Amino acid sequence: MEFDPAVAHIYAEALLEAARRAGTTDQVFEQADAIYRCFRKDSRLRRFLESPRIPKEGKHRVIDRVFRARVEPLLLNLIHVMLRNNRIENLDDTLRLVYELVEESRGIIPAAVTTAVGLTEEQRGRLQRPLASRLDLRFDIRFRVDPDILGGVIFKYRDRLIDGSLRFDLQELQERLMGVAID
Numbered sequence: 001m002e003f004d005p006a007v008a009h010i011y012a013e014a015l016l017e018a019a020r021r022a023g024t025t026d027q028v029f030e031q032a033d034a035i036y037r038c039f040r041k042d043s044r045l046r047r048f049l050e051s052p053r054i055p056k057e058g059k060h061r062v063i064d065r066v067f068r069a070r071v072e073p074l075l076l077n078l079i080h081v082m083l084r085n086n087r088i089e090n091l092d093d094t095l096r097l098v099y100e101l102v103e104e105s106r107g108i109i110p111a112a113v114t115t116a117v118g119l120t121e122e123q124r125g126r127l128q129r130p131l132a133s134r135l136d137l138r139f140d141i142r143f144r145v146d147p148d149i150l151g152g153v154i155f156k157y158r159d160r161l162i163d164g165s166l167r168f169d170l171q172e173l174q175e176r177l178m179g180v181a182i183d
Contacts, residue, residue, distance in 0.1 A: 008090040012097035015078050024072050029102040031071045036095035049088045059083055103140055111139040111157035114146050116166070131155065
């Protein structure tokens with residue numbers, strides 16, 4: 001099956017509801033974030049789990065070997081259920097959503113800032129403070145670098161995107177110039 005964001009949301013909500021009932025929300029939150037970061041850093045395990053050539057029984061054994069002693073049973077069960085239901089390609093987004101939903105329940109909004117070059121801690125603070133005060137929200141900002149934006153900043157939180165990149169400005173300028181009639 002292919003990726004479906006609604007599926008990731010359903011699994012994330014179900015995991016968090018079960019974790020709330022079990023009193024393990026904090027542990028599930030931390031472990032889901034750690035697994036998500038691990039999958040992002042090294043995609044070998046994710047590729048292994050998503051491979052159609054490898055039998056599911058072998059994948060379940062590897063999941064147990066890698067995670068059983070390290071993660072809450074609810075989180076381990078989530079991975080097994082997603083694998084069994086042919087939804088393992090949604091695992092990354094499910095884990096990311098777990099992180100975001102827990103943070104939002106704590107009054108902290110996960111956000112992403114993309115810049116063309118890396119920022120110092122001072123620059124990050126100068127960017128973060130006005131955003132938080134102007135929008136009257138607390139953010140947990142993940143910074144990333146993408147030289148393709150050429151300059152400026154792209155800020156994303158919830159379902160909002162504020163694109164202040166040079167690339168976006170140049171694209172807008174190009175569209176306006178293409179719309180000008182030549183006599």
